[in-house]
Amino acid sequence: MTEKRSALVTGITGQDGAYLADLLLGKGCEVHGLARDVSGFDFDRLASSSQREGRFHLHGCDLTDQAALRNLVAAIRPGEIYNLAAQSHVPTSIAEPLMTSEINATAPIRLMEAILDLGLGGHTRLFLAASSEIFGDAGGQILSENSVMTPRNPYALSKHHSYVESQKFRKERGLFIVNGILFNHESPYRSPAFVTRKITLAVASMRNTGEPLRLGNLNARRDWGHARDYAEGMWLSLQRDIPDDYIFATGENHSVREFVELAFAATGRRVRWEGAGEDEIGFDADTGVRLVEVDPVFFRPEDIGATVGDSSKARAELNWRPRTNFAGLVREMVLSDMAR
Ligand code: NDP
Ligand code: GDR
Numbered sequence: 001m002t003e004k005r006s007a008l009v010t011g012i013t014g015q016d017g018a019y020l021a022d023l024l025l026g027k028g029c030e031v032h033g034l035a036r037d038v039s040g041f042d043f044d045r046l047a048s049s050s051q052r053e054g055r056f057h058l059h060g061c062d063l064t065d066q067a068a069l070r071n072l073v074a075a076i077r078p079g080e081i082y083n084l085a086a087q088s089h090v091p092t093s094i095a096e097p098l099m100t101s102e103i104n105a106t107a108p109i110r111l112m113e114a115i116l117d118l119g120l121g122g123h124t125r126l127f128l129a130a131s132s133e134i135f136g137d138a139g140g141q142i143l144s145e146n147s148v149m150t151p152r153n154p155y156a157l158s159k160h161h162s163y164v165e166s167q168k169f170r171k172e173r174g175l176f177i178v179n180g181i182l183f184n185h186e187s188p189y190r191s192p193a194f195v196t197r198k199i200t201l202a203v204a205s206m207r208n209t210g211e212p213l214r215l216g217n218l219n220a221r222r223d224w225g226h227a228r229d230y231a232e233g234m235w236l237s238l239q240r241d242i243p244d245d246y247i248f249a250t251g252e253n254h255s256v257r258e259f260v261e262l263a264f265a266a267t268g269r270r271v272r273w274e275g276a277g278e279d280e281i282g283f284d285a286d287t288g289v290r291l292v293e294v295d296p297v298f299f300r301p302e303d304i305g306a307t308v309g310d311s312s313k314a315r316a317e318l319n320w321r322p323r324t325n326f327a328g329l330v331r332e333m334v335l336s337d338m339a340r
Contacts (some may be wrong), residue, residue, distance in 0.1 A: 006030040008076055010063055011084030012035075015189040016129070018045035019231035022055065022081055026338060027235070028302075030055050032076050034069075034085065035123055036062040044270040045189050048299035063107040070114040077120060080238050082127045086159075087172050089193050090133065093155035103313040104158035107220055112177070114167045116234075124178040125238045130306050132223070132249070140221070140253075145181065145313060162246075170243055179239045180230070183249035184311040186329060196224065196333065203263045204337035212290045216298025218257040218280065221306035223327035225250045226324035226332075232267040235319040250322045251311025259330060262293060266334040300301050 008026050027179045033046075038060035051073050051183045073081070074257050084121035086104050087093060091251050093100040107127055115124050136150035151160040162186045169175045195215065202213040214259030225248070232250040260282065270285035271292065282292030314320040324332070 003074065006032065006076060006078045007080040007082065008034065009033045009082045009084060010034040010077040011086060011129075012058070013045065014086075014088070015045070015187060015191065015227050016082060016084050016185075016231055016234075018189050019187070019228045020034040020084070021046060023089075023231050023235055024046055025055060027072065029080075030057070032057045032059060032072075032078065034059050034061050034063065034072065036060070036085075060264045061202060063111075065101050066110050068112075069107070069111060070118070073111070073114050073120070073124075074118050078124055080125050080127070081111070081115075082234055083111060084128075084129050086129065087155070087188070089191075090153055090280075091115075093153055093158070093239040094301070097154035101161070102227050105161035106157065108162040109138040109165050112166065112175060115175060116169075116173060121175055125243070126178070127234050128162060128166055128177060129234075130163045130181045130245070131156065131159045132181060132247075132309060133304070134163060135307075137302075137304045138307070140308065141170045142251075142308050142310045143247065143249075145247055150252055150328050152304075162304075167245075170235070176238075179245040180234055180237055181245060181247045181309075183223040183225065183247070184228055185225045185227045185230040185248075185284060185309055186333065187226065188333050190234050190333070194332075195220075196259060197337075198332040199256075199260055199263050200330070200337045203267060204340070206291070210226050210289075212282075212293045213260070214293050214295035214298065214303055215256060215260070216295065216300065217303055218260070218292075219255055220303060221253040222256045223249045223251070223253045223308045223340075224259070224326060224329060225322045226329050229320075230324040233314060233318065233320045236320050237314070240318065244313075244316045244317070246314040246318065246320075247309045247311045248314055248320070249307075249311045250326070251308065252313060254326050262327060262330040263334050264291065266331045267338070307320065 087100040133156035187197040274287040
């Protein structure tokens with residue numbers, strides 16, 4: 001742990017913010033969370049953190065408000081900053097590229113400038129949440145820190161911009177910055193805008209609604225891990241004395257179709273697929289009830305077919321490894337949604 005045991009976490013109301021806040025509090029840290037809408041604050045995800053009286057502080061601040069962000073950093077003088085705040089939804093970035101770029105690229109660059117201007121360069125360590133999206137569509141090739149990067153949507157471009165700039169701040173201006181190149185990670189805290197939680201929520205509620213689940217590309221493959229493991233990787237990466245960039249990934253990938261099958265299996269149902277492409281339908285193998293339909297609305301113009309990451313550097317240098325496997329992740333998400 002760095003000298004001053006205080007951390008500023010942007011994006012505290014998001015999925016990763018909840019796991020990271022819990023982890024940092026467990027390590028005895030003072031946690032300052034930046035949330036843009038304190039009045040609409042989601043205490044559901046942060047229920048256990050917010051109960052740690054005295055060591056959990058919430059600050060209302062939009063990441064794009066440069067002056068407010070700088071004042072916050074000056075007041076807290078955090079030993080660690082985890083910049084998790086982002087417009088993190090790929091389709092939204094296509095609809096709103098400018099807003100995505102301001103939050104995901106310009107704001108982190110301003111944050112780096114603020115650390116320098118405030119004279120905190122030798123004190124504050126900064127973690128930036130980069131993304132496997134920066135590689136673009138690598139055709140299922142296993143991706144390492146040295147793989148070619150060809151970002152292809154506004155979200156990926158914004159994350160790539162921040163990634164490239166941060167390397168300059170590290171090399172040329174001496175800031176302690178780590179990029180975690182994060183592959184997909186999910187959990188019961190995942191927003192329903194993403195396919196995994198959309199599936200587990202639908203599977204859990206289907207007996208009541210009877211509505212089939214409508215999905216896009218069933219054949220897309222992702223390297224899916226558990227968010228709790230990735231939060232641990234973020235923390236580990238700031239504990240080393242030399243800053244560097246790390247891939248966090250499980251090293252295996254699975255299709256949306258496999259995710260659907262395992263999710264239904266957790267409720268005792270088997271899926272039988274019929275048809276192909278937009279006409280494919282998933283039926284309950286025992287009752288014949290329609291469980292899944294393909295809806296072209298959810299297809300993406302330039303979807304990435306498959307991702308899989310090589311996290312051997314993080315495993316060797318940080319002693320990091322994912323603890324929850326794919327089947328365990330799907331089951332935990334379904335059971336959590338059923339319990340709700
Ligand atoms: P979420 O979308 O769950 O959370 C994003 C957070 O950013 C939310 O708390 C959101 O607040 C906040 N935020 C968005 N815009 C602003 C703003 N202008 N000012 C302040 N806060 C803002 O993301 P995850 O937790 O899943 O991901 C964390 C980080 O990791 C993100 O940067 C994401 O891009 C990156 N990442 C995530 C991966 C994943 O699979 N989960 C994989 C690769 C990278 P609000 O609640 O107000 O919307
Ligand atoms: P992704 O996650 O774009 O990889 O970004 P998402 O869950 O949205 O998509 C994964 C794959 O599933 C396919 N898909 C669908 N996706 C959604 N959302 N809804 C559907 O109905 C659906 N049907 C099929 C998609 O086409 C895609 O191929 C996540 C985010 O967390 C980013 O912030 C992060 O950087 C990357 O992961 C790594």
